[in-house]
Amino acid sequence: MYQYSRAIYRSIKNLIDPYVDPETQLEYRRAVLEECEQTMERLAADPHYFARPDRALFADIRRYFPITAQAQVAWAVGEGVGAATSFIEQQIEAGLLDGGVSRCHATTRKGKACQRTPLPGRDYCPSHQHLEQPVAA
Numbered sequence: 001m002y003q004y005s006r007a008i009y010r011s012i013k014n015l016i017d018p019y020v021d022p023e024t025q026l027e028y029r030r031a032v033l034e035e036c037e038q039t040m041e042r043l044a045a046d047p048h049y050f051a052r053p054d055r056a057l058f059a060d061i062r063r064y065f066p067i068t069a070q071a072q073v074a075w076a077v078g079e080g081v082g083a084a085t086s087f088i089e090q091q092i093e094a095g096l097l098d099g100g101v102s103r104c105h106a107t108t109r110k111g112k113a114c115q116r117t118p119l120p121g122r123d124y125c126p127s128h129q130h131l132e133q134p135v136a137a
């Protein structure tokens, strides 16, 4: 996920408040990068329950930017988080990422991945448990 947090950071780092002293500027950059990374980590770990991640990130970092740059920062954050969100959704659909919550491995009759929670320690939900490979004795 770091390619996405880096991309967001790169797109906004030059907008960070230019009127603070160099030391503060450096501190602001570190803080912005850290917030971007935390947002991406949370998004990857909990994509179904992280509502409006772009707004959350913007709210966390907007204080590091001058008023005149806010609209541009909000736009860049929206674009970057949007790209990360669609990447995560593709991964979940492809079954490469379970979205932090395990899902039944079965495919429904409509050809979609089953969204039910598997039985504890199993790969399938109660409706699909017959698909579980029998354990060799």
Ligand SMILES: [Zn+2]
Residues within 6 Å of the ligand: 104, 105, 106, 114, 115, 116, 124, 125, 126, 127, 128
């Ligand atoms: Zn199922």
